Amino acid sequence: MATTKIPAKRADAQRSIAAILDAATESLSRNPEASVSEIAKAAGVGRVTLYGHFPSRAELVDAAFAHAIEAGHAALDTVDLTGDPRQALARLIDSSWLLVDRFRSLLVAAQSVLPPGRIRALHAGPMERVQQLVERGQAENVFRTDLPVSWLVGTMHSVMHSAADEINAGRLSTDKAADCITATVLAAFTPPGRPVPALSDLA
Amino acid sequence: MATTKIPAKRADAQRSIAAILDAATESLSRNPEASVSEIAKAAGVGRVTLYGHFPSRAELVDAAFAHAIEAGHAALDTVDLTGDPRQALARLIDSSWLLVDRFRSLLVAAQSVLPPGRIRALHAGPMERVQQLVERGQAENVFRTDLPVSWLVGTMHSVMHSAADEINAGRLSTDKAADCITATVLAAFTPPGRPVPALSDLA
Known part of the structure; x- marks a missing residue:
């Protein structure tokens, strides 16, 4: 029937x-x-x-990339984002980087057929998570407030993807990437006049 | 004949x-x-x-992008890179940003047909200029030395292109971009334990 x-x-x-x-x-x-x-x-x-x-192949790559991000976004639910916003951010970067690194080749596929705006749009879920943490860090006077939240979120996005590009180009080793990203993003989020945190401070 | x-x-x-x-x-x-x-x-x-x-169209975009970068690289010869490396970097960012912003649409064209590695390779000239300044800043103990030079150079590259993406997405206005880039890159280059510079310190 x-x-x-x-x-x-x-x-x-x-x-x-x-x-x-x-x-x-x-x-x-x-x-x-x-x-x-x-x-x-x-x-x-x-x-x-x-x-x-x-x-088209581009639509398939778009859907596969969205699929991987959705799964990754769900996996990040287990990351503890409470407590000191800097330490929470360091934990979020560590876990997010494992995903970016795992899907590094899929990211290259996406970058070769999708514009940067589409790639960022597909990251809406993970980026909202970062945004909430940035807003909390700003409210607690731990992250800088003289730059827009969207700018800080975009900075973390591009620094993480830059690490993937650097590994692909043979200029960075996978085991050093998370520390480079964390050190850079934490420095970029520090309010003017405050000292840049050393990675060892966050251990 | x-x-x-x-x-x-x-x-x-x-x-x-x-x-x-x-x-x-x-x-x-x-x-x-x-x-x-x-x-x-x-x-x-x-x-x-x-x-x-x-x-192919991709080869034409590649050549046009290379052509624009070459012209821009020559234009940057007039930037004074002597004196305090932070102030020199701020001047280089200001002048470089004018070029990135002017060729923002050409960058979108390039990003839609060329992989990120090729885009960075086409920036070899401008990036060598940044690298020399980073090395001088590290030698003078003004820029952090706990992250590789190539990483710091790549960070500046991706933060500048991130600004172009943010403007294209309507999340950032052109007149605020140079300050956002300078504040972020200077913070990212500051050695751990040292205070993040305020933009007003560099005026």
Whole structure:
């Protein structure tokens, strides 16, 4: 009957989409230039089915990137953001960096087909988390208030992505990245006249 | 004769290339999505001639971006980089920002067809200038030495481009950008334990 057939079809489509997104995330995280054919093969679907859901490679990359960010955003729920805003920020950077580093190749894929504004827009969830912490830090007089909140949030975003670029270019090692990001972002958030924190102060 | 004809042909090609690069820089600085046809028309050459020199739009954008950076790099020769490294850095940021802002639309065009690594590679000249200043500031114990020089140079690069992104997104006004960049970069370069400079200290 039509009433049972349509939901079954929809469930099939949902399963296809989920398999495609998982395969795209996985394939692009290994090779930023993974082709649509490779991704269809890894997902166990035909190219026609894949193109039925994602009409272009750019749309597929966009969806896979959004998928990875959503999963990462959920994973960051476990980070303790209470207490001293600087220490909370250092914990958030440590955990966020693990995700950025894990999806570094997917980020390259996204950067090569999506404009920077779209990449930042896809980070809306994680950036709202940063924004709340920045606002609390400003209210507690620990982060600088002479620069706009959106600017400070954007600075953290670009410094994290800069670390990914530096690793890709062979100028930075993965194990040093989190410390470089934390030291830089904490310094950038410190109010004028106050001393820049040493990383050891936050241990 | 062949010996005189070839140089004449070469001179013609040189003139064509120069006209195409000027037109591409100009057109893409107004509209990051300017088409190859528009650029050919503005340069007063045919599409076939343009494609003879630049086989793809990406190659044309790459060349126009390189052309703009080269001109900008030459313009920065007039910036006084002597004296207190913080004040020298503030002057360099002010002058560099005028260029980034002027070519903001061309940067968007470049970001949509070139990977971040290529964009940074095209900035090799300007970044070497920053690197020399960072090294001097470190030697004079004014900039932090606990982070690699390449990291500090990359931080300045990404914070400047972040400002362009923020303006494009409508979150920052052009007149506030230079102060945001200078405040952020100077804080990021300050050694741990030292006070973050206020912008007014550098006037």
